[in-house]
Amino acid sequence: MSEDFNMSMRKFLKQVGVTSQQAIEEAMRKAGDTSGKTFKVKMVLTIEELDLKHEVDGAIEGQS
Secondary structure (H helix, E strand, C coil): CCHHHHHHHHHHHHHHHHHHHHHHHHHHHHHCCCCCCEEEEEEEEEEHHHCEEEEEEEEEECCC
16 A cells, blocks of 8 residues: 555544544543443444445443
8 A cells, every 4th residue: 555545544543533532531521420330332434435334342431
């Protein structure tokens, strides 16, 4: 793959990571005390033109 492709993909994935973390942190703050709770998480990546749908499932532990 070309260097331009790699840089473009890395830039996008960094944006996804940073903005997703901010959104999760904000939701946790709004929820208040979530200690002892586990939240199921799913991230879905789609590229319609390439008929791509990639899903990642996981869990995030709550906080006080």
